[in-house]
Amino acid sequence: MILDYKEQDKILKKYGLKVPDTCFVENKTQASSSASKIGFPVVMKISSKKHFHRTEVGGVLKNIKSKEEAQIAFTSLSKIEDTQGVLVQKQVEGVEFIVGVKKDPLFGGVIMLGTGGTMVEVFNDVTFRVLPIKKGDALKMIEEIKGKKLLEGFRGLEKIDKSKLADILVKVSSLADKEDYQEIDLNPVILNDKKAFVCDVKIVV
Amino acid sequence: MINTIFNPKEVAIIGATDRENSVGRGIVENLKEEGRKVYYINPQKKKIFGKKTYQKITDIDGKIDLAVIAVPQKAIDEVIDQCIEKKVGGVIIISSGFAEIVKEGKKRQEKIRKKLSSAQIPLVGPNCLGLIRPSVGLNVSFAPGTPQKGGIAFISQSGGLIDAVIDGAENNNFGFSIIVSVGNAAGIGIEDYIAIADGDKNTNVIALYIEGVKDGRLFLKTLQNTKKPVIVLKAGKTKNSKKAVTSHTGSLAGEYKIFSAALRQGGAIEAQSLEELFDIAKALSWQNKNKGTGAGIVTNGGGAGVLLADLLDENNIKLPQKTSNPLDILGDASPEKYETACRKTIKQKEVSLLAVIQTPQTVTKPLENAKRIKKIFDDHKKPVVAIFMGSGVENKKAINYLEEHKIPNYSDPKRALKPIMALINKL
Missing domain, CATH: 3.40.50.720 (NAD(P)-binding Rossmann-like Domain)
Structure with missing residues (x-):
């Protein structure tokens, strides 16, 4: 079972993992007013305990730029089955990574870092460590994936401090150390030259 | 015990x-x-x-x-x-x-x-097959003989692989301190053997063949506590947990991938074949690592030099260019020319390791070249790896001479790659 939005949000905050401004909305009016309060563009996505991969059911809509678009988005998202509500989130630009945790039968808790986004399984650019990890381990993990180039100023992108990503890995390590879970996906984790955000999380218990 | x-x-x-x-x-x-x-x-x-x-x-x-x-x-x-x-x-x-x-x-x-x-x-x-310690003249196994003594401890979950290694041992110049067949490990476990080998004064490097371990965390901790280099050949890479997968992490995290990551985390080197296991083991049993990023190549054959340079480049090993690198001393290179070129290359600060390639050409004097390389190895505190290609009578004499003096030789630049990386601590 996936934890609901509020519980997940509480856990992320407890470990200092930053989430872009997000509101949980239940009707069209809430959707448009929350969106304009957060500031456009926003991303809107379904909140569901059942859908593990929201993009596969059309449950994530990006680049919403006006109140009207927010209302239309709400209508279409709320039609998806097994949806408990809609999340309106500040759209963050940057490079995408995935950070995950799972229980391995032999080693127990292990953490994964990979080049993220919806195509994570296609690129299969991932590396692992047995938990817990320290910052030095986290920095080594970053060096092991090809996606590290995205942080190094690839093709005119801004250079991004690798220690920002390492900090997230270390925070997830202490989260996994203390909280109950089976599997956790933080995907995407979005970094730009200014900030690093966990934009989406799934904690499976 | x-x-x-x-x-x-x-x-x-x-x-x-x-x-x-x-x-x-x-x-x-x-x-x-x-x-x-x-x-x-x-x-x-x-x-x-x-x-x-x-x-x-x-x-x-x-x-x-x-x-x-x-x-x-x-x-x-x-x-x-x-x-x-x-x-x-x-x-x-x-x-x-x-x-x-x-x-x-x-x-x-x-x-x-x-x-x-x-x-x-x-x-x-x-x-199990039993235990062999060439370093103290002990063989309590039914293996096909006793290999020569040396610095490699080989700990294996397969008795058959030990047989194969021992049967081929007379073609090798490297030797063993301990060979142990773990068997079902009801008493002494693989982690205990690693600790014993780490504490054994005759052992310089630990080579493992592993199919599985009982306690992943204990195994990882043992690797982290081991001071000597550990090289691991892991079998059973295709087995995947059959549990229904829900998250991306679950679907991307195969058991072998995690085992492989744990080896890295424990500071162990992973080999992909039995040949590679001992190619790396012999280098580390004979020479000390020299942390660095650059290698210098001296060769009497352009092609072989480029092959090695390509491999090193692909793996982010630098080829410092103070002199030509690879330094091609051409097919008619004399032993004197080899010595001058090798000395010029190895003394550069940016060169952490010297790789000497020799293709057997009409005028080549393998044994004389080997003797000069040995002198250079003795004079500098840097790793030296030889790639004397070919297996003619003269070349074999030279290769034996090199390896008797702790300079590992590889028949192909590709086989030299991982040992080179291991010696400059890049694996």
Whole structure:
């Protein structure tokens, strides 16, 4: 079972993992007013305990730029089955990574870092460590994936401090150390030259 | 434990025999008396190869450090009880028919383990090939002979692979400090063997063949605590957990990938084949690592030099360009020319390791080249790797000379790649 939005949000905050401004909305009016309060563009996505991969059911809509678009988005998202509500989130630009945790039968808790986004399984650019990890381990993990180039100023992108990503890995390590879970996906984790955000999380218990 | 099992003064072979094609005879032929007393136990024979046999271990007067057991399954219980009564220092059970086959066997194994453990007698095996320590002239196994001594400890979950390595050992110049077949590891576990090898003064490098470990965290911790280099060949890469996968992490995290990551986390080097395991092991058993990023190549053949340069470049190993690198001294290179070029290359600060390639051309003098390379290796405290290609008579002499002086040789630039990376601490 996936934890609901509020519980997940509480856990992320407890470990200092930053989430872009997000509101949980239940009707069209809430959707448009929350969106304009957060500031456009926003991303809107379904909140569901059942859908593990929201993009596969059309449950994530990006680049919403006006109140009207927010209302239309709400209508279409709320039609998806097994949806408990809609999340309106500040759209963050940057490079995408995935950070995950799972229980391995032999080693127990292990953490994964990979080049993220919806195509994570296609690129299969991932590396692992047995938990817990320290910052030095986290920095080594970053060096092991090809996606590290995205942080190094690839093709005119801004250079991004690798220690920002390492900090997230270390925070997830202490989260996994203390909280109950089976599997956790933080995907995407979005970094730009200014900030690093966990934009989406799934904690499976 | 190290002294009773790993360097026993008195050894009893229970199940000793002269019967052809038997495990018991294999052990009898392998175990020489060299400085230790050897007793044969066989209730059906009075003498084996002219040597007195005993009915049972308790008939022997003096103490026994190690009992090696190669008897049929039905006799095991009684033999173990006698070993406990005799208060032997350690036991190796060669016999099979335990946890590896049936449920029944698992129970038998557990019973024996408990008995020995409460008598505080360490156990190697069961279901194993045995133990070989060329460094102290001990071979209590039914392997096809004893390889030469050297700095490699080989710990293997497959007895057959040990046989294969020993059978091919005379083609190699490297040697072993310890070879141990782990078997079912009911008593001494793979982590214990790693710690023993790490503490053994004759061991410089630890080579492991692993199919699986019982406790992942203990294994990782052992690797992290090990001071000597560890190289691991892992089998069973395709097995994946069959549990329904819900998250991306779950679907991307195969068991082998995690094992491989744990090896890295433990500071171990992973090899992809048996050949690669020992290619790396021999380099690390002969030379010290020199942390760095750059290699210098000297070659008398342009093609071979480019092949190695490409491989190093692909793996982010720098080729400092103060002089040409690869430095091609051409096909007619004399030993003097080799020496000058090698010295010029190795003395550069940015060069952490020297790789010398030799293709056997008409004027090439392999042995003379080898002798000069050895001198350079002695003069500088930097790793030197040779790639003398070809296996003609003259070349073989040169390769043997190099390896007798601890300069590893590889027949192909590709085979030299990982050892080079290991020596500059880039693996």
